[in-house]
C-alpha cells in the first residue's frame with residue numbers, strides 16, 4: 001500500500017475503577033473524585049493503529065476522544081503510544097449525551113477532521129458498556145462496520161481483510177476503504193509507553209473541537225439529543241449474612257470455626273477424600 005493511510009482511533013476516558021456509581025436521581029455516572037484512564041479495551045485499537053503505521057510508514061493515526069477538558073490526558077496517552085495527533089471533542093453542550101448523541105458528535109467530528117480510510121474503536125467502554133458507539137458512528141458515517149475483529153490486514157489493493165470471532169470459529173471478511181472496525185482484545189498485545197513517548201504526549205498540542213465547530217443542531221446533542229432515559233437504577237441487595245473469622249490472628253480458632261460451620265450445614269466430611277472417614281482435617 002503506497003498511498004498515505006489515515007486512521008482515526010476512537011478512545012474514551014473512563015474511571016479507573018470497576019466500582020462505578022450511578023446518581024440515583026439523574027441516572028448519570030458519578031465521575032467526581034475518580035482517577036481516569038483510557039478505556040482498557042481501546043488500547044487494542046490504539047496498538048493496531050500503531051502497528052499499521054509501522055508497516056505503512058506514510059500512515060497518520062489520529063486519536064479522537066469526546067469528554068470533559070481533562071480527557072485531553074487520553075489523547076496524550078494515545079500519542080505516547082505512537083499516534084501522530086490527538087483530538088479532544090469537548091463542550092458543555094455535550095453533557096448528558098447518550099450513545100446516540102455521543103455517536104452523532106463523534107461522527108460529525110470525524111467528518112470535520114477529514115477523510116479517514118479506517119476508523120478503529122474498542123469493543124465496549126468499561127463504564128457504559130453498551131458497545132453501541134462504534135457501530136453507531138460507522139452507520140452515521142455510512143461506512144461498512146466490521147465488529148469483533150480479531151485480525152486486520154490492509155491488502156495491497158487497498159481493501160481491508162478482517163477476521164472476526166464467531167461462534168465455533170472465525171469468519172474472514174474483506175471490506176473497502178473507508179471502513180470502521182471494532183476490535184477485540186485477541187487482536188494484539190498493547191505496548192507500554194516509552195519514556196520518550198510519554199514526553200511527546202505531555203508536550204503535544206491537543207486540538208479541540210467544540211459544539212460550534214461541528215455545525216450540529218443543539219437538539220441532536222446532550223440530553224436534548226438523547227432518546228435513552230435512565231428510568232431507575234437498582235443495586236443488587238446482599239441478603240446473606242456472613243461471618244468472618246480471621247486466620248491471620250488465630251489460625252487454629254479459624255480452622256475450628258470452619259469445621260463447626262461445615263458440620264452444622266451437613267458438609268462436615270467428604271468420604272471421597274483420603275483420611276476423611278477417619279476424621280482427618
Ligand SMILES: Cc1cc2nc3c(=O)[nH]c(=O)nc-3n(C[C@H](O)[C@H](O)[C@H](O)COP(=O)(O)OP(=O)(O)OC[C@H]3O[C@@H](n4cnc5c(N)ncnc54)[C@H](O)[C@@H]3O)c2cc1C
Pocket residue numbers: 010011012013028029039041042064065066067094095096097098099100102103106120121122123124125126127128129130131132133134226228229230
Ligand atoms: C441519559 C444519559 C445521560 C448520560 N450523560 C452522560 C454524561 O453527562 N457524561 C458522560 O460521560 N456520559 C454520559 N452518559 C453515558 C454516555 O452515553 C456513554 O458513556 C457514551 O455514550 C458511551 O457509551 P458506552 O460507555 O456504552 O460506550 P461503548 O458503546 O461501550 O463504547 C464502544 C467504543 O466506542 C468508543 N467510544 C465510546 N465513547 C466514546 C467517547 N466518549 N469518545 C471517543 N470514543 C468513544 C470507544 O472506542 C469504545 O471502546 C449518559 C448516558 C445516558 C443514557
